[in-house]
Amino acid sequence: MQVKIFAPHWGSNELPPEVFIARVLEAGFDGIEMSLPLDAAARGDWVRRIADAGLELIVAQWETVFHSGFEAHRRALGELLENACAARPLLVNSHTGKDFYSPQQNEELIALAAAVSREHGVDIVHEIHRSRFSGHPALLLPYLERLPQLQLTADLSHWCVACESLLEDQAGMLETVLPRVRHIHARVGHAQGPQVADFRAPEAAPELAAHLAWWDRIVSLRRAAGADTMTITPEFGPAPYTFTQPYTRQPVSNAWELNVAMLGLLRERYVAASSSS
Template sequence: MTAIRILAPQWGNNEVPAAEFIARVVDAGFDGIEMSLPDDAGEREDWLRRIGDARLDLVVSQWQTVFHSEFFAHRTALQSLLTRACAARPLLVNSHTGKDYYTREQNEELIALADAIAREHGVPIVHEIHRSRFSGHPMLLLPYLERLPGLRLTADLSHWCTACESLLEDQPSTLDAVLPRVRHIHARVGHAQGPQVPDFRAPEFAVELAAHLGWWDRIVTMRRTAGDAVLTITPEFGPAPYTFRMPYTQELVADAWELNVAMAKLLRERYR
């Protein structure tokens, strides 16, 4: 039976000290943490030691290449960041790879680089479906799936809800092609006008929640049928501006950590 491991996102909690955040993760019942690694080696080792001592799983998220728009700078940063990520020996690395304005050849070069680093270290690297990356829209991604049979993905389909201004109900063949490639899930609920509903528990977002749960159900079934040992899922409701603020007062309309804990509970009960 495939073990479903539910991870807490450090995103949105970056200012919380390691000891405090890890205690919060354990208290909330998460199986592990998804985080980007600190640049400072000493701080990085402290995090990894504490995560290991707490017997938590780790997924490393590489997103920092977003700051490198020029291709060769992006490639250099990607090589360094993925090598560092794999050295931490996580369950997998989730990578924000490429740009939607790079050529196909450039993005394929980056994917090949990631594949080589993954093989060298024996750590899977998966590429996140995300706006502005090579996977930012279904019609951008599908040619890569046709050309690269080994390409593996993180499903954050909330981004495609925004990019396609829909719940993808008109693209069943796209989902048929994409979902078998998924090895990691970002469990955030999006809508046709944005990547995060204010509160997925609210009845007015029942249709959006049902659509996302349907996609995740299919992925879980596929990985169980394939006999995978582990499938990782990170509830990923994010800080402002992903979480809305009230005009003028700037009061947050929801607490992202509370939403992530609630989503973890829902998923644990659903996939028990």
């Protein structure tokens, strides 16, 4: 199984495409995860540039966060997923639904995503994320029971916050959820927030160990299932995800540097180890 590691565009949005893509290539990522503009020409420009650089693409759909009303959310989701699939990415990672929508409403949105996926032949996976239908284990589990084809992106840092823990007391829940994961967001969270200041710091060791154990389990499950590819995106984000100093609001760490450092850790753990075994 190939493990491919993607660079997040989040946090580098201010860079011109050619500058960002050069940065991604220099760091050694396999591809880019990003949202795409709805304008067809602008979308096509990004897709061409990424392909010409020899990189792969995962499209992120997160913009439905701006639509709290159900009908507006449903319309936006359909448009954004159609736009994402038109780029023919490796997969689409979607922020879907709301934690305050009814189960019937969220399942309508999941069904819409499944229909778009079938139409285009592109996998759409739904991100574990605060405020979405998956924002807490107790919210997600009933959907997994009713929807056996539901596939997930594991950003378990969000559940650390939602459950105010490193999920130590929820091993059974994780064994139900992790087999549904097809994509990982490799950010390290803690019981009071979705991102530690620096995962390399000794005080973050327990959090890093917990996340690595979850990612190890997911990779192992995908290998056992005979998957051809496992995708991972380091996703340390800019302020306010990155801590800032009071008054000056200067970041205490650099999100891009953390993502590149996580790339190195993941490559050594899952790529180098696999090629040497």
